[in-house]
Amino acid sequence: MIESDAFIVYQLPHHERRFHAEDYYISGYKQCTKGEGVCPDSEIKGPNGGEDNVAVIDNHNSRADGVTLVTFWRPLVTNDTYDVALNQTVKVFGAIGQINQRSMDIGLSYQQILGHDGHDRSKPEDFKVVNFMDEDANQSCSTTLRAHLAHRAKNDVKPVPFKKHCINGRKEFNMEIGPTGGEKGYEAITGLPAWGFVMWVNGKLAPELCLRVGETYTFRIFTGTNSRGNGMNFHPVYITDDKVGGYLKKNKNERAKEKIYVGVDISNPDHPVPTWTGQYCEWMSKQGEEEKKDTAKDFCEFKKSLERRCDPIDTTHKKKTWTVPEKGLPKLLYYQCFSHKHFGWKIHIIQKGEKCPCVNKSSSMMRMSHSLFKIVVAFLLLKAVEL
Numbered sequence: 001m002i003e004s005d006a007f008i009v010y011q012l013p014h015h016e017r018r019f020h021a022e023d024y025y026i027s028g029y030k031q032c033t034k035g036e037g038v039c040p041d042s043e044i045k046g047p048n049g050g051e052d053n054v055a056v057i058d059n060h061n062s063r064a065d066g067v068t069l070v071t072f073w074r075p076l077v078t079n080d081t082y083d084v085a086l087n088q089t090v091k092v093f094g095a096i097g098q099i100n101q102r103s104m105d106i107g108l109s110y111q112q113i114l115g116h117d118g119h120d121r122s123k124p125e126d127f128k129v130v131n132f133m134d135e136d137a138n139q140s141c142s143t144t145l146r147a148h149l150a151h152r153a154k155n156d157v158k159p160v161p162f163k164k165h166c167i168n169g170r171k172e173f174n175m176e177i178g179p180t181g182g183e184k185g186y187e188a189i190t191g192l193p194a195w196g197f198v199m200w201v202n203g204k205l206a207p208e209l210c211l212r213v214g215e216t217y218t219f220r221i222f223t224g225t226n227s228r229g230n231g232m233n234f235h236p237v238y239i240t241d242d243k244v245g246g247y248l249k250k251n252k253n254e255r256a257k258e259k260i261y262v263g264v265d266i267s268n269p270d271h272p273v274p275t276w277t278g279q280y281c282e283w284m285s286k287q288g289e290e291e292k293k294d295t296a297k298d299f300c301e302f303k304k305s306l307e308r309r310c311d312p313i314d315t316t317h318k319k320k321t322w323t324v325p326e327k328g329l330p331k332l333l334y335y336q337c338f339s340h341k342h343f344g345w346k347i348h349i350i351q352k353g354e355k356c357p358c359v360n361k362s363s364s365m366m367r368m369s370h371s372l373f374k375i376v377v378a379f380l381l382l383k384a385v386e387l
Contacts, residue, residue, distance in 0.1 A: 002026060004093065005084040006038075007054050009070050021072040023054040025082035030232040031195050031340045037232050038195070041082050051080045076132065086132045161188030162299040165207035166358035173209065175237050175276075175335070176200045176222045178283030181302060182293035192243075192342050199223070199235070199335065199344045200283055205299065206345040209335065210356035213349065216323040221278030223337070225314055233282075233311075236274030236338035238263025239322070245336025245343055247272060261329070262322050264338060274338040278318035281310040324349065 006024035023041040032039035042052050057071045076086040084090055162184045167173070178200035180186040186194040186206050198206050211217055219237065226234035238247065242258040250258070260266060263276040283306045285291040296302035329349045337343035348357055 002028065005082060007072065007074065009056075009072060019056055019068075019070045021054045021056045021070070023052045023074070023080075023083070028232050030197060033232055033234070033339060041080060044082060051078065051083075053078045053080060053083060089129050089131045092130045159184050159294070161185075162205065162302065163360065164189055164358075165204040165299075166210065166356065166360050167202060167204065167207050168210040168356040168358070170202070171215070172218045172220065173201050174203070174220045174222060176203075176281045176283065176308070177224075177233075177235055178205060178306070179291060179293065181205050181299070184293065184296075184302075186342075190342075190345055194342055195340075197235075197282075197343070199237070199337065201335070203283075203303070208346040208348060208358040210348045210350055210358060211324050212354075213324050213326045213329070213351055216321055219276065219320045219322065221276050221318045221320060222281035222310065223276075223278065224280040224311075225277045225316075233280045234277075234339055235343065236263065237276040237320075237344075238274065238336055238338050239333055239347065240336050241330060241333055242336065243334055244341050245334065246339065246341030247336075248274075248339050249341060261333065263320075272338075276318070276320050279311055279315055281308055281317075283308055 004026045006026055008022045008024050009019055010022075011019050024038060025041055025044060026038050028037045030037040032043055035044045040052065042050055044050055054072055054074045057073050062069045074083075074086070078085075162181055176199070177197055180194040180196060180198050186192070186198045189206055201207050201209065221237055223235040223237055224233045238245075239261045240247070240258055240263075241261075247255060247258065247260065247264060255269070255272075263274065265273040265275055283303075285305060286307045289305055292302050292305040296305065331349050333347040333349060335344040335347055346358070350356055
């Protein structure tokens with residue numbers, strides 16, 4: 001889906017009857033940073049880009065069998081470099097998933113990818129093509145996809161989530177980047193939407209940490225330095241009282257509600273500087289293998305399909321230490337990414353002699369439904385077919 005044009009149709013909290021549509025371009029499987037990643041066209045700067053050419057036509061939407069039909073509009077041909085011309089045969093991808101609290105932060109951990117005929121698709125070459133100039137073909141696409149979605153709504157069976165991990169009694173933590181694990185991973189563990197990547201700690205996907213007051217802990221940072229200006233691989237770590245994170249993306253009022261304990265220099269509030277940075281290392285699919293987030297029976301099997309790869313040029317990782325203050329801390333903090341939201345998870349602050357409240361256990365069965373933030377997202381991804 002890289003280099004795909006995308007129509008994002010979504011619903012925001014407290015707007016149950018109103019849908020929005022926005023024009024996106026996908027240059028990478030990461031949250032939009034400096035015009036790279038999953039970005040609104042309006043965020044991409046350039047002489048022939050930066051136009052939102054999609055709009056909802058009618059917000060009086062019909063709903064039947066658990067499926068809402070939203071009608072939106074886009075010209076067949078635009079002057080935007082990032083828009084695929086629709087007066088030709090194109091491949092069509094569809095997906096359903098969650099978005100974060102701000103509509104810009106589109107999640108990539110879609111629940112299901114659908115071909116234009118309504119069947120599940122796992123590889124781009126499996127998708128059929130659509131000729132938008134052929135009205136009969138378009139009608140067939142609409143009816144079969146809607147029928148398939150209606151079937152899903154009636155048979156909404158979710159997979160068993162991965163085991164939750166708790167790290168207790170350790171004094172050193174390797175902070176790295178890795179995949180979300182799909183529906184079985186970050187979303188099931190945290191109950192929050194994810195967009196493709198999250199923090200892994202000591203080889204575990206978004207574990208809970210237990211830190212004891214008065215103790216000193218070492219954090220080895222492998223989340224990027226931005227030395228080459230690659231914002232998509234720049235995920236500075238910081239510790240905060242905020243469940244969402246992404247301090248860089250917040251406005252002045254949002255920042256005022258968040259307290260940072262370590263990892264960001266906020267001596268100049270208008271220009272916060274992340275200080276916990278280091279060599280970039282990522283858990284990713286082994287060469288020649290597919291990520292087994294959907295087929296793996298448990299986290300161990302999922303991890304076996306991955307390997308750890310690090311930036312071969314910027315090889316300097318940094319050790320950061322933090323002595324947990326004995327007073328003035330809440331019982332619950334979070335390790336987060338400075339640049340992006342929904343990246344980290346819980347840190348339990350415990351007193352001397354107190355037991356850690358988290359344990360290693362299987363996640364309870366969760367129904368990741370559209371009630372999460374009361375948001376619905378539908379992706380329609382388009383890429384021109386080489387004929």
